Amino acid sequence: MRGGLRRGRTVDRATGRAARGPGPVAYTRAGRHASCHRPTRAGPGGPADPERAPRTPGPGAGGTPPPTPGGACRGYHGDVASDPTDPDLARWLDHLRAERAASPHTLRAYAGDLGSLSDFLAERGRSLSTATLADLRAWLGRQGRGRRRPAPATLARRIAATRSFYRWMWRTGRIDADPAARLRAPRAPRRAPRFLEIDEAAAVVEHPTQDGWFALRNRALLELLYGAGIRVGEAAAVRVEDLDLDRRLVRVHGKGGKERIVPFGPPAADALRAWLEARGAGGGALFLNKHRTPLSTRSMWRIVRDAGARVGVPDTHPHALRHSCATHMLAGGADLRGIQEQLGHASLSTTQRYTHVDAAHLLRVYRAAHPRAAAPPPPDDDREPG
Template sequence: MAFDEAIETYLVHLGANKSAHTVKAYATDLAQLAAYLEDRGLSGFGETTEEVLRQFLVLFKDYQPSSRQRKVYALRAFFAFAQAMGWIDVDPMADIAAPTVRKRLPKVLSQSEAEALVEGDEQTNPRDRAVLELLYGAGMRVSELASLNIEDVDFERCTASVRGKGNKPRMVVFGTPAREALFEHLGARRKKRREPVFVNEEGRRLSVRTFHRIVVRAGTKIGKRAHPHALRHSFATHLMEGGSDLRVVQELLGHASLRTTQVYTHLNLDRLRNAMESAHPRGREDEGGRGKK
């Protein structure tokens, strides 16, 4: 099979399981590889050896580790697919390791800061308050909010059916404050089940960028830098601080792996450690490593 045709076939396969964002990123990475091979007069899988791929990846040595890691993941997935399809016998990416990316702990708001941001002021309109309630009160992703339709929401049970990462369906749970905010925002439009929950003045679905602006504006009012994912992080952290089980938090966030959720355990431990160090005489350490009296 021709290399370009193989890429197209793989991207169609990828689109059935991954988000549009992932497909676009992988398509860019594979297009760059195809262009690299063409510039060097290489064609087909037969000439795409491990050494050729290593030389290709060296071109991106000055990129951020996360970007280089994604490129390796994209190539790995493509060549693994090619091997599974019988297009190649040996996977040239099998022994190429991805760079390690140090995972940074997410920044979160305190509970009082999050409450103040969501409550807003007299100038906060019902639509924006409903957005903030669902981001913080339900831990929704901004992409899930953007695609949410009225028919997806069960107002009696305070739940919503959404499509998460990889287009996987999941159930979101929200509280009474979010339901009341939705009632106020939607008004009589609540009966128009097939319409988007969040629309602009022209009746069109809100863009992801608009959701970001709503959160940034709300954060500015309380003197904090905020973005949609910070509210999701805050939602998870405050659940952990309140004693929620890690697997419950995993379910509420829609994480496929418990490992992804465990970052909030580390974050909560850091907060507990800081509180102990600042408040308890035996919580601090001197230069010798012993607690101060």
């Protein structure tokens, strides 16, 4: 791993400077993270699953993401817009990519959202540059009808994309007034993140499917996802040179083009050493498929799902391991700022979701800290009556 790493700091790749934020990550080296140390247990047996290559390479796997259906710039692939029907939309997407460091997922979603709006406006004899507030509301109203009504979170994303696009159009002088300024997104329900119990998470990461080379790779992947709490896309982007096994740190390329240094525990370090020995020398992507090309995020999802199904924890996905990392750290006494830095959340409000999960931890903190939460002292039986 490259020298000069500073633990628990966020680095902006665009400027090369450390971003302002919380201090070192609340982490101990006793286990996978602050509260996940546990004894190793023998696992259930089971037939090895054959290696199954993904049908379509996912982001971070060296493949080109599939085009987003619908609308102008529907073939946007992150670097260029293929066959753009609206030049302003293409320039805005390039602005998001170059100056805002938007991820390919965000670019494809926004291109599809604004492409759908462009198609709707064309039916009304208008374009993106001539749309009015009434046009935008009519477009959103059409999406709210029928059986395929979008979820509140999806509708909120489309409104956010529309507001961002027209704000940029107004600031760059392409339109005289912002028609989307008065659009308001619906309040999306906040769901408590799904997480595994500590013994469930241990069973999943310790008993991957497949045999030999693949089993070592899958074990290392599962340990890193849970032990470091990184996103599946971040795991797909990890390179061999990003690892520092002696200090148990990994350099992670997160959202918005930012980098951060994340710790992991001894079980993950042992699994990664075993995998690197089997993988062989050479740099590049840390996790490889049977063709020795970067493992796709789709394959990573399948590895996590199959490991969960093998030990009786169905429907397990990479984000459940990430949620479990945060929840178990909170239960072990880590503060929210430390968890925020570990997970790479831009806002503390995102990390605060985990306070709704571990109610028992909050109850312990309340009883220990609040002056009126303690039980009253028992009566003194030795007092004289009077």
